[in-house]
Amino acid sequence: MSPKAKKGKNSITPHLRPVARPRSPTPPESPPPRSLPPETMDVTSIRNELLSALRLDVAAMFKAELREALAETLSSIKTELLAFNTELSSSLSAVRQDVASLKSTVSDVELSLSTCTDDIVALRAKVEHLTQEAAKMEDKCDDLESRSRRQNIRIIGMPEDDPNSASAANVSKLLMEAFSLVKEPLIDRSHRALAPKPAPGNRPRAIVARLHYYNDCNEILRKARELQRITLRNMSISVFPDYTPKTARARAAFTEVRHLLRGIDGVRFGILFPARLRITYAGVQRDFTSPEEAKTFIKTLNK
Template sequence: MDTKKTRKYTQKTIEIDSTISSGEHGEATKAKANASVETGEEAPISVGTLRAEIRAGLKPYEDSLDSIKNQLACMHKGISSDISVLREEAKADIKATRDELMGKVEQLFTMQAEAASTQKEMEKSLSDTTDRLTTLEKSYMSLKADYKKLQEKCTDLEDTSRRQNIRIVGVAEGAESNNITGFAAKFLAEVLGADNFDSPIVIDRAHRSLISKPRSGERPRPIIVRLHYFTEKEKILKLSRNKGNLHFEGSPVYIFPDISPEVGRMRATFNQLKQKLRSANIQYNLYYPAKLVITANGSRYTFTDAQAAEKFILSNKLITSEDETE
């Protein structure tokens, strides 16, 4: 039967009064159907017939549906079983991981506690060390000041013990023979002039500088002479400055006051500057222990530092570039 006609007949059948389905009108319905067949018209299909046909058509699908339901039930049961197994395995893994992490966390807490304790000990030690260092710095500054005072005092005492000494430089080795004290007296009288002394020069002792004896061709050792009277020492140094260049047996000799090595190093810092001042004909004096006094333009300028003195000279143009070249 054509689908469109079936729908048409179905619609007509549904439009029939609901009483058609009752037992009272069953025969009337059949009669009308037969009449329709006899007349050649298509008889309408009842709802019950349609339902029966639909059920018959759906019968194979219902069987397949039952089979699918059974398969789905089996699959559901298997999946549920697998999920249960996976859940138990996951729980076991999570528990093992949790136990492992808890152990690691406990180790971390222990290490952190030890580190905190160590840090506190280090902070305390550092604080104690800082306090001790501060105390040591204060002690060092105090000791440094005391050391400087003691050094200056020792230097002064050493120079005081040398205040009656003179240093003779340039005398050849062996010129004194075996009597260096008598040689020193004779040397001073000969070089400075015997007529400059009212009485023989009194010398307590004399000796060569206490360094290794030089080899042939090397500079001879200085002679240290201790005079009995300080006034004679001052007189000898004055005569030496006034005479200028001194010679003994054809060689130049020099007479200096005997000073300590510390004062000698302090005075040596002015050596180059003194040479420049002499070249420029600028008057200067070097006083004990190492104080340079420059006389220029009618004024006296005192310096204890060679660099400051040179800076002053250059800034005031006391020395020209030609003087420095010379």
């Protein structure tokens, strides 16, 4: 039986029991097997028991140290988690307050936008109405201005050498000679067009004259359409109605179309007030307010 080792605090003291020596048996016929001496067996057992006990002590010490380290680590982790939880709670509270404030602000903005949208819709309707009314007023103003110019004529080509060339008396004599009138037409007033005086050699400014009687104005314009360009006193003049700038631009847009119509046989055309081109061909009469539409119609005539 192997000896038992008594564990102390820092040392292990083995307690060995006396081993009774067996009586020598009767020698067998064959030699007995060899065995280790008792001293060797005791040392090996003690060594094994010491190693086992040492392993247990090291494991216990390692477990204790590991348990202490884990306890400290867990304690620090718990402390950090608690601090993080506190900080997170305060942050969440601030975020909730901000979200609540934003919700209130968004609600106010939605209400304001809804009110603004309604106002914009109402204003858009008013603007459209006012735009239509402004267009009507513009047309009425242009019509009134055109009516105020019905007795006006515009004379182009009269040089500006004589400062009195635009006087009413001089213009009256010029019109009587140019159109072979019985007497000088009565002119209320006449003046040069409101533009800077041109340099010598440039095109002179037009003369705007207002006739006292509409019949005289109508007769002069009728003869001017027949004669086109008039040569008088070594100068070439033309007489046209005094239209507003808007009407003059609209009528001038048909200049190219009128040149195209002059090359087609059997076509009669003329511009009606304010700016409407009337074309008569093969007994069919058509009116155009756009030069593009008139050009399209002329292409069909050329075919």
